[in-house]
Amino acid sequence: MSIEDFISKVVYRSAEALYGAIEEGQLQIQKTRKEFEGDYTLVTFPLLRRSRKSPEATATEIGEHIVSSVAEIESFNVIKGFLNLTLSASFWAARFTEMAADVHYGQAAATGRTIMIEYSSPNTNKPLHLGHIRNNLLGYSVAQILKANGHKVIKANLVNDRGIHICKSMLAWQRFGHGETPASTGMKGDHLVGKYYVEFDKHYKAEVKELMAQGQSEEEAKKNAPIICDAQAMLRQWEAKEPAVYGLWQTMNGWVYEGFDVTYKALGVDFDKVYYESQTYLLGKSIVEEGLQKGVFYRRDDGSVWIDLTADGLDEKLLLRNDGTSVYMTQDLGTAFRRFEDNKLDDLIYVVGNEQNYHFQVLKLVLKKLGYAWSDHITHLSYGMVELPEGKMKSREGTVVDADDLIADMVRTAREMSDELGKLNDCSEQEANAISTMVGMGALKYFILKVDPKKTMLFDPRESIDFNGNTGPFIQYTHARICSILRKAQQADVEFDGSVMAIAYLPEEIELVKMLADYPSAVAAAGANFAPSMVGAYAYELAKQFNGYYHDHSILKEERADVRRMRLQLVQQVARVIRSSMALLGIEVPERM
RNA sequence: GGUUCCGUAGCUCAGUUGGAUAGAGCAACAGCCUUCUAAGCUGUGGGUCACGCGUUCGAGCCGCGUCGGAAUCACCA
DSSP states (O other): OOOHHHHHHHHHHHHHHHHOOOOTTEEEEEEETTTTSEEEEEEOOGGHHHHHHHHHHHHHHHHHHHHHTTEEEEEEEEEEEEEEEEEOHHHHHHHHHHHHTTTTOOOOOOOEEEEEEEOOBBBSOOOBHHHHHHHHHHHHHHHHHHHHHTTTTEEEEEEESSSHHHHHHHHHHHOOOOOOOOOOOOHHHHHHHHHHHHHHHHHHHHHHHHHTTOOOOOHHHHOOOOOHHHHHHHHHHHHTTOOOHHHHHHHHHHHHHHHHHHHHHTTTTOOOOEEEHHTTTTTTHHHHHHHHEEEEEEEOOOSSSEEGGGGGGGOOOEEETSSOOOOOOHHHHHHHHHHHHTTOOOOEEEEGGGGHHHHHHHHHHHHTTTTTTGGEEEEHHHHHHHEEEEEEOOOTTTOBBHHHHHHHHHHHHHHHHHHTTTTTTTTHHHHHHHHHHHHHHHHHHHHTTTTTTSSOOEEEHHHHHOSSSSSSHHHHHHHHHHHHHHHHHHTTTTTOOOOOOOOOHHHHHHHHHHHHHHHHHHHHHHHHOOOOOHHHHHHHHHHHHHHHHHHHHHSSSSSSSSHHHHHHHHHHHHHHHHHHHHHHHTTTSSSSS
């Protein structure tokens, strides 16, 4: 039973003894704020109607009843209408023993629910950038958090591997590529393909400009530029699976995947299922048929299929082109249907930027109108854009922050910083690299994950690379320190793996135990809110609490053996919980740094 | 114009279900390395939670409105 449940039971019992039956959820119990004395607090205002007494008198009455009847509650105090209850030190000691013994501490019991989370979803025409990093980190972290909450999680990646944008880089490579390959140039495959995507745009613009000089309007010129017409022809050839085009497509996508794999690995993300749009883009047409039959959709004179959502405050939406080909929405209807059917999903989460809020609003509404109950179990985990100090990232202005470059920068800075501080002097080159990678990536990941997903965030390179304060490296540093203490204890042959002593804890130690005890609820709250930021805040608080404790108490030099053991055990648990909460953020934690 | 989201300290951001005197970090200033890692610790200053009205015993959080910002409203994905 969790502490919250225990307190809740105790409070209900006393309140009911005094005032008669009370409906569940009527009483508000919360953790006591730091500035007040006590562990848990009952807000008595909702009870005043029943007690017919002042807030203070009511609180006192309940407090007295609880303290006299429950051994674990040591004392209480009343401030205004708030009843603060203090648990006994022996209660916390027992609680600590329990969690230290629990191998799966923080891992919730299996819920039996299966949740698919789709994230990343890259286009295969250019390398990943900062925006993708936010997406990948969020998706991976939320998946970890949902797992810790006992759900079965399927991580899915839907690769946008077809379409006109892919043909653009293919065409440009064919014309201007001189047979370049990742091997011949030493370039990462995704960067090489991206280079030709840019190359296409350059030529396209030049052609448009020329046509406009010849008197065409901008609109005409954009439609008539030979190179874009050729790209469109190429797309048709691809759809007809013409060997030359199809083969080139496979080759170039292969390069991109090799490149993406490197980036994914550096980010520490992975997938259980990879879907390719080239294999799913025809899905959804049967759903369109179904909608027509049910009268939810309608066909226009030109043959295209639409749904009218104006009554719901939205617009009319195209679902099938007049030539019978599908659009984005058609595909998403189809893939959502297939996923729920094939995997017996309870929930489907899409990690997609907020520029697609409208799309998902429509998607859910259409499915609902078709009568699919599971439409309510689709969640769009919408996240805000990442902006730079100079403003938005614009590929045209070359202000896009490339994912690989950024990763390399972070790791390099971590290394420089470590060298400067002399932290890694007695490490092998290999160890030093591994640690610098963990720290650099930890800084990047924490910096991005600590902000609420739905908010537009500012990415200031200077600040992200700061390793002081509320940062990943601060938390990693705390962990490294604890590991160092444990190493020294081992060298000194101090035993600390026995049972926890039933000795008096200091207030600072109880604070630490309380924080450790909070871990499961922090994870649960983060899961309910799809907010890795909440786990991050918890880990930071815990690390801070430890650092305060670290300064005020010598852990190894305590003379009483039982106290020393108790402290070492406590500190060991802190390290363990830091490790697991950072794992929920996909952040590795070094043992020294 | 419609829809959705955001607005909290100079800056970047926290603030699970409405609860007490709104919190961190950065930046600024003042201390602390003879002590288990100073990527650290302690302290000081800094706020009309955009604004107004409402609901409530109680609002940063809920409702309505106003202002400011973002996204979106394609036979693109």
